[in-house]
Amino acid sequence: MSIDQAHDKAHFPLPRRVIASPAFRTYSRALGTIATGALVGCILIFLLLPTLIVIPMSISETDYIQFPPRGLTLKWYGAYFGDADWMAATWFSLKIALATTATATVVGTMAALAIVRGNLPFRSFLQTLALGPMIVPHIILGVALYLSFSPLQLTGSLLGFLVAHTVLAVPYVIITVTASLQKFDPALELAALNCGANRLQAFFLVILPNIAPGVAAAAVFAFLASFDEATVAFFISDTGGKSIGRKMFEDIDFNLTPIIAAASTILVATSLLLMGAAHVLNVRKPSA
Amino acid sequence: MTSSARFYSQATSIWLATPLMLALLAGFVYPVARLIALSFSGGTLNHYRRIFTEPLHLSVLLSTVEVAAVVTMACLALGFPVAYLMAKLSKGLAMVTAACVFIPLWTSILIRSYAWVVLLQRHGLINGLLVKSGIVDDPLKLIYTQGAVVVAMTHVLLPFMILPIYSGLRGMSPDYLRAARNLGAGPTRAFLEVTVPLSLPGVFAGSVMCFVLALGFYITPALVGGPSSMLMATLIGQQTTVLLDWPFAAALSTLLLAVTVISVLLFRRTLSFSKGLNSVH
Numbered sequence: 001m002s003i004d005q006a007h008d009k010a011h012f013p014l015p016r017r018v019i020a021s022p023a024f025r026t027y028s029r030a031l032g033t034i035a036t037g038a039l040v041g042c043i044l045i046f047l048l049l050p051t052l053i054v055i056p057m058s059i060s061e062t063d064y065i066q067f068p069p070r071g072l073t074l075k076w077y078g079a080y081f082g083d084a085d086w087m088a089a090t091w092f093s094l095k096i097a098l099a100t101t102a103t104a105t106v107v108g109t110m111a112a113l114a115i116v117r118g119n120l121p122f123r124s125f126l127q128t129l130a131l132g133p134m135i136v137p138h139i140i141l142g143v144a145l146y147l148s149f150s151p152l153q154l155t156g157s158l159l160g161f162l163v164a165h166t167v168l169a170v171p172y173v174i175i176t177v178t179a180s181l182q183k184f185d186p187a188l189e190l191a192a193l194n195c196g197a198n199r200l201q202a203f204f205l206v207i208l209p210n211i212a213p214g215v216a217a218a219a220v221f222a223f224l225a226s227f228d229e230a231t232v233a234f235f236i237s238d239t240g241g242k243s244i245g246r247k248m249f250e251d252i253d254f255n256l257t258p259i260i261a262a263a264s265t266i267l268v269a270t271s272l273l274l275m276g277a278a279h280v281l282n283v284r285k286p287s288a
Numbered sequence: 289m290t291s292s293a294r295f296y297s298q299a300t301s302i303w304l305a306t307p308l309m310l311a312l313l314a315g316f317v318y319p320v321a322r323l324i325a326l327s328f329s330g331g332t333l334n335h336y337r338r339i340f341t342e343p344l345h346l347s348v349l350l351s352t353v354e355v356a357a358v359v360t361m362a363c364l365a366l367g368f369p370v371a372y373l374m375a376k377l378s379k380g381l382a383m384v385t386a387a388c389v390f391i392p393l394w395t396s397i398l399i400r401s402y403a404w405v406v407l408l409q410r411h412g413l414i415n416g417l418l419v420k421s422g423i424v425d426d427p428l429k430l431i432y433t434q435g436a437v438v439v440a441m442t443h444v445l446l447p448f449m450i451l452p453i454y455s456g457l458r459g460m461s462p463d464y465l466r467a468a469r470n471l472g473a474g475p476t477r478a479f480l481e482v483t484v485p486l487s488l489p490g491v492f493a494g495s496v497m498c499f500v501l502a503l504g505f506y507i508t509p510a511l512v513g514g515p516s517s518m519l520m521a522t523l524i525g526q527q528t529t530v531l532l533d534w535p536f537a538a539a540l541s542t543l544l545l546a547v548t549v550i551s552v553l554l555f556r557r558t559l560s561f562s563k564g565l566n567s568v569h
Contacts, residue, residue, distance in 0.1 A: 029475075040373045043366050044388040047446060050403035051392045053413070057406065103311075111308035118301025126305060133316055135552055137504020139521040140541045143528055144319035147326065147538075167315035170308065190295070199300070228396040231506045235528070248398045252405060252511055264399040271394045 051268065058261035076262040086263060089247035093227055095158060096243065100165040100226035105219045107166065108173025113203075115174070116181040127174075134171045141168075142235030149236055156241030164236055165226040172221035180214025181207075213281040220278040224271060320545075327538035335539035345523070349543070352520040355438060356502035360449075362442040363498045364491065367449035371490070372483075374450070375457035393447040401511045404440040405431060408512065432514030440512045441502055448501065449494035456490025457483070496555040503548050520544045 061071030080086050114120050115127060133141060145164050146155060154160030184207065192202040208215070230245030237246040244263070251260050296304070327335055339345045374385045392400060407413045408431040415427035430436055464486065468478040506521040513522065520540065527537035 036373055040370050043370050047392050048388050050400055050443060051395045053403050107307040107311055110304045114301040114304035118296035119298045120301045129312055139504055139506040139524050140545055143541055144323040148319040148322055163315040166311050224394060230398045245398060252402050260402055268395050275394045
């Protein structure tokens, strides 16, 4: 008896004649598809709901968390934009994220070129090392960075955050740009060099325009990796320089107001817009 | 096109990689090395001895591994059907499913933890529904429990399981299944003997990613877990921010790092970060 038959026997105590009939097979297959679909639908709701629930919470009039929201108000958004602490944290994080995006994209793209096209004596070691910050628990990095930065008075500073977040964002850049470079025909660069271009010209006139969508997507990932980062930011923030991640963490722990929902909604919207942009950039063919 | 054409000289390559090496040195290698060195401060192993002789610390280490394993299995149980269906669906529906996976993936862990705090609170959404529908008389204690930590962590890590399995299943040629069916295998047998074995590399990659990430989780357990459900990361956080015992925190960190690196090395062959991440976009 095959697994299949055993399965049928165990679950459908029906006459063999019925089980073997084509109508029953079609029916049971449709039932199976519906069951799988329903199961997956429930899992997708589990995935999505906690992310989207912050939106209705941010427009509720009550100042405790209420669901379904009562009334319709934008006062929590007003409170968010009117609060000096929230604004300072938002601007600080935005500055860090933009500086990190620029640094990580340039540093990561240069390294990706060396990894894909170069003769690096320690290539696989460098690659493993560069991906290390993704594997090492962020709590360890946070504690380690605090330990090294605090004697140098780099905690709460733009430079301290820039170094920390560049290391955290660079793996995304290397992975994305390496993939773009591997799709790009190296013969085109050789042709440019043969036609008299120097290395720099070949890079800016031939390689970069072709891998630009990948580099742009990498920049989006770097931005989000920095802007959404919370664990390391928690440890290297201080009273003078607080990232939005640190501010949110403190408020969720001690001061749970709907302002957090308003701030979260803005962050979710920003992430979605940027991810949409990265998707469009990456789907578009480099030659198009 | 292959990437075999390596035509940058060694000098140029090293020059191109230098900024990355400097950044990694300043922001990764040196700080972590210093932390490890601090754990051996005084030239003794006393801090490590403390971890293994105090039952509380040992139990935190064990429950961290346990929670990571439970979360990984929950992610596998929930993630496999999603990845399986995503690989079988038509392009449009697969895109909708993919969006449902990516939206949480690129939402800050803080926001998702916040949502779980709101959902699981004493007067939160879930308790509200349970009381209103008459299933329970008094609100249940949901938040600040081990269960809350497991549910919230599973939610955060699920996309890391779905994506590698999906990219493995999508790469599988439908010819294998067709051949199995032609040779007389029923749908169940074809699934168990063809699809499942071929999905194993993705399953392993996803499981290792979830397990390793779960070992070091800080934000979610710190916000939805109570003092009774302490994990390694929250213990390290407590030692540094409350008790200010840095050498002991360094020893705990080194131990957690060792567990993480050993897990990665054990499964290195199945772990392809670039594979998992390439499916992200």
